[in-house]
Structures are given as structure tokens and as C-alpha cells.
Amino acid sequence: xxxxxxxxxxxxxxxxxxxxxxxxxxxxxxxxxxxxxxxxxxxxxxxxxxxxxxxxxxxxxxxxxxxxxxxxxxxxxxxxxxxxxxxxxxxxxxxxxxxxxxxxxxxxxxxxxxxxxxxxxxx
Numbered sequence: 336x337x338x339x340x341x342x343x344x345x346x347x348x349x350x351x352x353x354x355x356x357x358x359x360x361x362x363x364x365x366x367x368x369x370x371x372x373x374x375x376x377x378x379x380x381x382x383x384x385x386x387x388x389x390x391x392x393x394x395x396x397x398x399x400x401x402x403x404x405x406x407x408x409x410x411x412x413x414x415x416x417x418x419x420x421x422x423x424x425x426x427x428x429x430x431x432x433x434x435x436x437x438x439x440x441x442x443x444x445x446x447x448x449x450x451x452x453x454x455x456x457x458x
Contacts (some may be wrong), residue, residue, distance in 0.1 A: 349458050354418070357371075367434065369435075370382070384405035404416070421456045
């Protein structure tokens with residue numbers, strides 16, 4: 336079992352930055368993938384970024400590439416998302432999640448989820 340707790344959300348003006356954190360308790364295996372997903376009101380949950388827990392390989396949605404950076408601290412079992420040049424369309428609840436096994440960008444493939452943290456970007 337894995338428990339995930341996100342933090343770092345808030346209200347920021349367009350062009351600003353935020354850093355999200357996700358603290359994991361329980362066992363994270365080297366073969367796991369951890370990722371960030373987001374869900375805006377009235378929309379489906381969507382992929383933002385994923386990282387390989389073992390070698391740090393990263394994957395990004397086109398909409399955030401060049402603006403967001405996913406990283407992890409294996410010793411602290413913590414996942415991060417540095418968000419720069421934020422836009423109003425980035426407004427959503429951001430979730431971290433863990434997948435056992437191979438890489439996927441599909442939320443349905445992730446078995447462990449945090450409770451989410453709200454990010455609001457004002458124009």
C-alpha cells in the first residue's frame with residue numbers, strides 16, 4: 336500500500352510559479368512510475384508529467400513541456416512539480432499518483448492517488 340499527500344497548491348497570477356510536493360508513505364519500488372495529473376471543473380482528469388522512480392526518465396504533456404519540471408527525491412520518497420510561466424488554463428486540482436509497472440500516461444493505469452491540491456491561476 337502507498338499513501339500520497341500533496342501540498343503546495345494555491346492562488347497565483349498568470350506568469351507566476353508554484354512548486355507542488357507529494358510525500359509518499361509505504362513502499363515505492365524502483366520499477367514504479369510516479370506522476371502528476373490534473374482535473375479542471377467539468378473536464379476529465381488528464382496527464383501532466385510522469386517520472387521513472389529508478390532512472391528519473393521524464394515524460395510531459397505537450398501543454399506543459401518547457402514550463403513544468405517533474406523531479407523526485409528517492410531518499411525522502413517525495414515527488415515534485417515545479418510549475419513556471421503559469422497560465423489561467425493550468426487552473427485545476429493537481430493529483431499525484433503511483434503506477435506499478437511500465438510507463439503509462441493514462442490515469443486509469445495508476446492505482447494509488449493522493450487527495451489533490453488546488454492550483455488557481457488568475458489572469
